[in-house]
Amino acid sequence: MGVLLIAEVNGSELSVDSTAKALTAARQLGDVTVLCVGAGCSDAAEAAAKLDGVSSVLCAQDEAYGHDLAEPVAALIVSLSSNYSHIVAPSTSAS
DSSP, rough: OOOEEEEEEETEEEEEEHHHHHHHHHHSOEEEEEEETTEEEEEEHHHHHHHHEEEEEEEEEEETTOOOHHHHHHHHHHHHGGGGEEEEESSSTTO
């Protein structure tokens, strides 16, 4: 089982620095899938795919995720969690 890394996405932009730092740690645990969540996260997902060490990228793009509310994102993470041994995220004021 791999690792799910919840990327830090600000609007439609990937926070590359914080996501890359979390990726460095996550790679120690196994193959890393990056999850980008937002109302318009396709650009962020493309940027995440270019980070060294990313095995795959999931892009959950929906208006329901556009207001930075915890509940819809938490439900998404729970629905994906059985496929991963670890779930990690950057630790910033935005996450």
